[in-house]
Amino acid sequence: MTRFDLTGKKAIVTGAGRGIGKALAIGLAEAGAAVAVVARTEADLQEVVQEIQASGGAATPITADLTEAGAAEKVVAETLETLGGLHILVNNAGMNIRKKAHEVNEEEWDRVVDLNLKGAFFLSQAAGKVMCEQRYGRIVNIASVAGLVALRTGVAYGASKAGVIQMTRVLALEWSKFGVNVNAIAPWYFRTPLTEALLDDEAFLQEVLQRTPSGRIGDVEDLVGPAIFLASDAASYISGQTIAVDGGMSVYGF
Numbered sequence: 508m509t510r511f512d513l514t515g516k517k518a519i520v521t522g523a524g525r526g527i528g529k530a531l532a533i534g535l536a537e538a539g540a541a542v543a544v545v546a547r548t549e550a551d552l553q554e555v556v557q558e559i560q561a562s563g564g565a566a567t568p569i570t571a572d573l574t575e576a577g578a579a580e581k582v583v584a585e586t587l588e589t590l591g592g593l594h595i596l597v598n599n600a601g602m603n604i605r606k607k608a609h610e611v612n613e614e615e616w617d618r619v620v621d622l623n624l625k626g627a628f629f630l631s632q633a634a635g636k637v638m639c640e641q642r643y644g645r646i647v648n649i650a651s652v653a654g655l656v657a658l659r660t661g662v663a664y665g666a667s668k669a670g671v672i673q674m675t676r677v678l679a680l681e682w683s684k685f686g687v688n689v690n691a692i693a694p695w696y697f698r699t700p701l702t703e704a705l706l707d708d709e710a711f712l713q714e715v716l717q718r719t720p721s722g723r724i725g726d727v728e729d730l731v732g733p734a735i736f737l738a739s740d741a742a743s744y745i746s747g748q749t750i751a752v753d754g755g756m757s758v759y760g761f
């Protein structure tokens with residue numbers, strides 16, 4: 508099990524105040540990492556910091572709006588200052604504005620792409636400088652099945668997540684030789700504040716379940732093992748890959 512042990516590692520998890528990011532931050536801390544949890548307000552982070560600290564882990568809150576200029580440098584600098592290092596980055600913060608292609612306007616497109624793709628890239632760039640320099644790093648991007656196949660999530664979201672998957676490959680190409688592995692996880696439907704309203708619609712839920720070979724919606728816990736794996740030495744020869752955590756949905760042809 509030492510292959511999966513993150514003791515001594517310092518990690519950043521964005522969008523860690525709730526949903527998937529919160530579960531991943533707690534999971535990495537349980538595996539031994541000290542975690543800088545990032546969200547827009549300190550209040551968003553109180554619960555996750557308390558939960559990690561209560562179970563004997565190390566967590567520090569960092570507030571940043573990842574769509575703002577300079578946010579990436581600030582997050583990396585504060586992580587180095589408070590945790591004394593940086594080995595793992597989980598780009599999880601993301602959003603969606605569900606609209607038909609005919610209806611989406613420029614401001615909405617920009618908001619989705621600025622956070623999901625541009626925000627993840629510039630934070631990877633700032634973290635990647637440190638990681639390449641020290642010849643060690645793990646970047647885990649939370650993409651989506653919407654970046655692998657066409658879903659009714661909206662064009663900006665799908666395009667941004669496909670962009671994250673391709674960004675993952677290109678960064679792997681450039682940085683793997685420095686010991687920095689870059690991979691992505693593509694989740695299908697998980698119940699979080701992002702998807703709650705959709706999944707509360709019984710007809711929609713049944714449609715999702717019909718397309719899910721595992722026959723159930725994902726639990727955020729289902730993402731923790733894959734994230735720890737990709738962040739650990741167990742994945743030292745895996746780079747540029749996207750693992751779908753989707754109950755088999757993305758390979759289901761009928």
Ligand SMILES: NC(=O)c1ccc[n+]([C@@H]2O[C@H](COP(=O)([O-])OP(=O)(O)OC[C@H]3O[C@@H](n4cnc5c(N)ncnc54)[C@H](O)[C@@H]3O)[C@@H](O)[C@H]2O)c1
Nearest residue numbers: 522524526527572573599600601651694696697699700701
């Ligand atoms: N829930 C799902 O079914 C699902 C499926 C596929 C992919 N994903 C992806 O997983 C990730 C997490 O999703 P979730 O369901 O937990 O969503 P969520 O809405 O519950 O959480 C998103 C997090 O991102 C943070 N955030 C939003 N805008 C930000 C900004 N400008 N700066 C900093 N932080 C910001 C929010 O505060 C929140 O903590 C997203 O990238 C999402 O696209 C989710």
